[in-house]
Amino acid sequence: MSHETYLLSRMDREDSHTLKGYQAQGGYKVFEKVLKEGMTPLDVTEEVKASGLRGRGGAGFPTGLKWSFMPDPEKDTRTRYMAVNADESEPGTCKDRVIMREDPHGLVEGCLLAAHAMRLDAVYIYVRGEYRLPYDRVFAAIAEARKAGLVGQNILGSDFSCEIHMHKGAGAYICGEETGLMESLEGKRGHPRPKPPFPAGFGLWGQPTTVNNVETIFNVPFILERGAEWFRGMGNEKSPGNFLCGISGHVEKPGVYELPLGMPARQVLEEYAGGVWKGRQLKAWIPGGSSTGFLKPDAIDTPMDHDSLKAAGSMFGTGAMIMLDDQASVVKSALVLMNFYDHESCGQCSQCREGTQWLSQIFQRLYDGGGRTEDIQLLTDLANGMAPGKTICALSDAAAIPTHSVVRNFKEELELYVQHGGHQGVLAARKLEGVGA
């Protein structure tokens, strides 16, 4: 169980969320150093690029590269923004909340470094409305930092200025999609925008904007303090660093653990989460949040990183593992997810609006007992009509991917549901065969 940790390393102190607690552990030192020693914006971006840090919000896009898409401020004098994505609503994902609650100054320092690197005028932290305590903690941290001269005009007496604002959402998953987030922040319905134009050219209020996840930005001060080489010493070549792994569902010790990227999923399950609960066996698992697709137990040795999980037929996503034991119903879990996507589709694209509804209806009838053999093919056909790249945003893909994975990996279970007339029938048949409860 011994690997270097940094993300969660400051959180043991009672006052870890205060400026005092943060500074006692070296907080804001690296930002001061960057300002005072004249590390240029380009230097900072290059260091982040060299670290290989990839976004922790789901897509795994290289952070330094994203930052370099911002236009040259010499040539483009528009106002420059970053929106920090603290909408955290991908089912299974519960990590950004820990950062905001226990170490909010770390996020603020990350924002300041990003602001320096991209020469931002202002940062907005978009927090999902339900996260009251995390919101309050970051809000208080910004106020403390402002008092200490770390946020606002002429920071620490330099000519660098940056405002950090908090913004509260109101409970819609689609506002986590980066362009839905921007629409929502502007006070509108959270309808994602067609891309292009991309946020770096046309973002908040039509100005250059970068959207990054909380955990992504939280990594930045560590990289600047300890160096890209240090960062690359953890994780692996294409997915360096540690990540916050939320593991939930049928395990003995669900939790949020800091792990190096590339740790085999089996090790996470067994060493950290205490194994499948109640002495049962694993039936299915999702590696990276609800959008990433169900895998079979035979993939449990897959390393938890972007390339390995892709090769295994799923995705790293948000690194949120969801485990299902051998008594669980994959059909039920798929139904729960399709109800979710149906509920959260913003409705702009017919493929997604209708597709999510149909998927949820089909899983419902399979579960209830009205399923037909043709329904299994119908699931595939529908999902093929929804993705990839057929809609304005990737919510449609997020519903199609788990659907494909269920048909591919758990077809037998779907057939059982058809054959035995739904969930009750399957349970009764299992009892007859003496399997399970």
Next chain:
Amino acid sequence: MALTQELISEFDELKTHYPESQAALIPALHRCQEDLGGWLSPDIIEAVAAYFGMEPVEVFSVASFYPMFFLKPVGKHIVSICRNISCDLRGSDELVARACELTGAKPGQNSADGKIYLETVECQGGCANAPMMVVDGTYHEDLVADDVNKILGGLA
């Protein structure tokens, strides 16, 4: 005018955070819902629209997009039980059943005495402490059905 002077000053301050005032709309609606009876009545929507120089229907269109805004009267206490995958796997159905039994309400309804509004919600980010529910903004995690009795019983 349904808005208090206090709220109006808060809105004035909220607007200073953005280059365009409409960005303050959602935070402002939150504040209205908190201070003005727990839901966004047509009167409130109209007053907010007047404040922001918008049409009431535009404000309604925004408010109706967001599940956290209530457009019909709700009980004094809001009980939101997560029904998404991580909670479902650890028994959220039982929490919902118990809450229904105790309140006499179905999800999306108020209790018979009108005190409690019961709803099921999507993932609240409590997955590692499932199942969970939120009562008046406070997270209650790692629950079993009997906890629902205790928590709802404690609501005045």
